[in-house]
Amino acid sequence: MIIDILSGGVRGGTSLLFAGLGETISERAGVINLGTEGAMLVGALGGYAVTFHTGSPWLGVLGGAAAGALLALVHAVLVVSRGANQYASGLTLFFLALGLTALFGVDYVSRQITAFTPVKIPVLGDIPVVGPVLFDHDPLVYAGYVVVPLVAWVMFRTRAGLLLRSAGERADALGVNGYSVVAVRYAAVVSGGALAGIGGAHISIAYANSWFENMIAGRGFIAVSLVIFAMWHPVNVLLGAYLFGAALSLASVLQANGVDVNQFALNAIPFLMTLVVLTVLGKRTLRKAPDELLKVLETAKA
Numbered sequence: 001m002i003i004d005i006l007s008g009g010v011r012g013g014t015s016l017l018f019a020g021l022g023e024t025i026s027e028r029a030g031v032i033n034l035g036t037e038g039a040m041l042v043g044a045l046g047g048y049a050v051t052f053h054t055g056s057p058w059l060g061v062l063g064g065a066a067a068g069a070l071l072a073l074v075h076a077v078l079v080v081s082r083g084a085n086q087y088a089s090g091l092t093l094f095f096l097a098l099g100l101t102a103l104f105g106v107d108y109v110s111r112q113i114t115a116f117t118p119v120k121i122p123v124l125g126d127i128p129v130v131g132p133v134l135f136d137h138d139p140l141v142y143a144g145y146v147v148v149p150l151v152a153w154v155m156f157r158t159r160a161g162l163l164l165r166s167a168g169e170r171a172d173a174l175g176v177n178g179y180s181v182v183a184v185r186y187a188a189v190v191s192g193g194a195l196a197g198i199g200g201a202h203i204s205i206a207y208a209n210s211w212f213e214n215m216i217a218g219r220g221f222i223a224v225s226l227v228i229f230a231m232w233h234p235v236n237v238l239l240g241a242y243l244f245g246a247a248l249s250l251a252s253v254l255q256a257n258g259v260d261v262n263q264f265a266l267n268a269i270p271f272l273m274t275l276v277v278l279t280v281l282g283k284r285t286l287r288k289a290p291d292e293l294l295k296v297l298e299t300a301k302a
Contacts, residue, residue, distance in 0.1 A: 010133060016245060017238055020230065021234055031296075036220040047201025048205055057114060079189075165290070167181055232290065247269045
């Protein structure tokens with residue numbers, strides 16, 4: 001049972017991982033996107049629709065990324081170019097995504113697709129405990145293993161990462177050195193939305209293998225709080241995503257093993273964890289937040 005929970009944490013946490021990485025990139029540039037839930041939702045529908053029409057789940061991933069990036073682009077226009085309130089813009093886009101996916105997704109309910117299937121890695125997949133937990137999953141799970149160190153390397157070891165962090169820490173320094181803060185933030189928000197879209201696509205074409213209305217069910221908001229839990233570091237996002245993923249998988253694993261528990265109470269655990277994280281770690285982790293992000297938070301408090 002423990003192995004099933006841990007394995008389910010990795011599989012179920014992968015969508016949170018991609019969305020959390022995307023939000024980390026955006027917030028490192030000084031922009032909060034509460035529309036991550038919406039980006040995951042349009043990514044789930046976009047990924048499912050493209051997979052249905054093309055028969056290729058890999059093209060579905062690209063479709064999900066494009067849909068998430070497009071919604072995030074609207075957020076970037078509103079908050080970076082037009083100076084709109086970041087919280088209001090993100091929530092508005094979430095409700096927009098909710099309505100659009102309900103409208104255009106009705107044609108894909110109960111449709112069959114060629115979804116991703118688990119691929120057991122030879123040798124590694126046969127290692128006791130570690131094998132079934134880490135090396136017997138769909139390809140997007142393995143992609144997550146690669147994306148995390150890649151994002152960390154870009155963020156902390158490259159000029160692009162320095163520009164990204166400067167946009168969130170010392171935006172005025174970018175202008176002095178001839179760089180555009182607007183361009184950096186656009187790139188961060190849009191790429192963050194693309195990753196969130198991939199997270200949504202993972203749910204529809206690799207995890208649930210179906211499409212239904214509002215299937216993200218709050219995972220995007222969990223991903224936003226996950227960034228605070230991770231203190232804006234990609235490696236910590238991975239650990240937190242799998243922790244929250246284990247909580248999400250707990251209900252199904254216990255029921256599959258014949259444990260008589262209240263499913264609705266177990267389904268509430270990830271959201272209770274989110275509240276605990278925000279309550280216990282909120283003020284402590286604010287010290288690690290980018291300075292430009294703190295300005296946004298202070299404006300919201302005022």
